[in-house]
Amino acid sequence: MSTMQDVAKKAGVSKATVSRVLSGKGYVSEATRQQVFAAIEAAGYRPNLLARNLATSKSQCIGMVVTNTLYSGSYFSEILSQAAKKVEEIGRQLILVDGKHSAQQEREAIEFLLDLRCDAIILYPRYLTIDEMDEIIEQTTQPIVVVNRRLRKHPSHAVFCDHKKSAYNATLALIERGHRHIAFITGSLDSPTALERLNGYKQAIGHANLPVEPQRIIEGKWTPACGVNAITSLLERRVPFSAVIASNDDMAIGALKQLTRAGISVPQQVSLLGFDDIPVAPFLLPALSSVKDPVTDMIHEVINRLISMLDGGNMLPQKALISGLVLRESVANAPDTER
Amino acid sequence: MSTMQDVAKKAGVSKATVSRVLSGKGYVSEATRQQVFAAIEAAGYRPNLLARNLATSKSQCIGMVVTNTLYSGSYFSEILSQAAKKVEEIGRQLILVDGKHSAQQEREAIEFLLDLRCDAIILYPRYLTIDEMDEIIEQTTQPIVVVNRRLRKHPSHAVFCDHKKSAYNATLALIERGHRHIAFITGSLDSPTALERLNGYKQAIGHANLPVEPQRIIEGKWTPACGVNAITSLLERRVPFSAVIASNDDMAIGALKQLTRAGISVPQQVSLLGFDDIPVAPFLLPALSSVKDPVTDMIHEVINRLISMLDGGNMLPQKALISGLVLRESVANAPDTER
């Protein structure tokens, strides 16, 4: 790889001048400017981001850390998709790193992004506690926004939604439709979200003076297979139910699969309800759309928070100044012969 | 952030010694070793990856580039999930960057990863052509493996599966079950995969001496909403069909949703078939499991190729030498008071 020094030599100028041309900062005569561009193309030069970021402590990119146990699943992919699009809109790169399987590894992922000098970090936590995250936010100068958790000390760094209320409303809506035997498939019970949803369900059942029956509550772990198993379990134990609420859409899909296999049609004979407001969500009863989780809105809010913390201003305009782009523009204007 | 220099001063040694302690290379007396560790903890020191990677041209991480238009969708998330797990097994970080919306941007994403000095790159392309990728592979020293494309010049850098054959087999299986009116929902027709699957379908229909009827072929774009629209279109136009093949599971899910809404039960009244071999896939007829796409196997193969190109050897053992980990081990051994 050719360096800035090579380009400088070819153009008969100094490194500093090349740097000025690339960054657009400082004055450079049009003549030398052209020479430099020529040299850049001749050398096939590409700026080295590592060196640049090391020198500037900036990187024009936004990091996101998520545990890979959440990577499968449509909820995550929707979040990632929305985040990437929003980040693209502000002219940056979204880079996702793996939080793996422990609080320690989530920490490492964060530090990795910090080392990369990411402008900001989106944290979709799984193992870190609220307190640990509050502490990390305090110790870090870069903006960090946490998704799906309620932070104690730094509420402005947290974006979440009211899972308990969603579950409460969903359950209530089914009750109002006359359902008396509503089964519930939980998420992983080590997840706050799963607990909130379970509690919302229990509360609604209780408020309706219906019994909370343990046999109708099946523990799942978010995956479609758990939905399959849950239905199998209900049927095998001959537990009566006229409706099923799954704590997420993936399990709802699994449940649907198994219900279909068993010859039970949905929603004619059984109402099935998933939670996530994502394109996959096939089973939300139309009337219940108000119970959906606003994933899209949530992630947009995350990015907006991030932007506001990004000491504003330098959003898109800077784009034209990024050396890589300047470089490519000039290449683009060159005759197309080689393509 | 405290630097290596700070640590060196605190420990009363030189930077070089600290570096040796951290890297595990070279001889250091146990005494100074302990002093250095003490200084590291006292300073709350963390090595700067940017600087290290700049100096060594290595990074202990593996990059992956995928267009964000593919981020939603369970197929992608399954691939990402599998890749992350495999990469974790070899003690590295998987980092995902956005290929955005053009060949140029896919290039940039690759160069970004190259700049980061990623050990290897997994490319799930959408806009780059075969020839362009062959060229990139030639110009790059880092290992690059391309998923889901047949490379002309560098077949060993490509991992893919036979989509046409899968579609052919799926269609044939339905025909053998007596279906004569098989509808087909395509993927985005700018995608090679979508075309292969469509061709497989057409060929099977042709071989069975059935007419390939355009009215039964609906163009989709991979999303669940397209599945919904496809069924709506078929029903509105009163096109008869007893089976539907969707070119991916997401569209199959959308189709199922709409069939259910229309009061048509699956699979009793209509057979529905998705392609992907992912946990979400609820609708593969059991007997057709041979037509599934081996996503998991494919991505595992990708990582295996990568490893073999990674001038072997330095897989896990190096883990213990990574400074960050050494650092943390000593922290872990310290009393727990502050947690």
Add this chain to the structure above:
DNA sequence: TTGTACGCGTTATCAG
């Protein structure tokens, strides 16, 4: 066993 000094590729601060 330890320290010195230079290189990695940029940016940024000064003079000129």
Add this chain to the structure above:
DNA sequence: CTGATAACGCGTACAA
């Protein structure tokens, strides 16, 4: 307008 030169934080021959 342009060119030295010092950071940026770390790795590493080469000396000591």
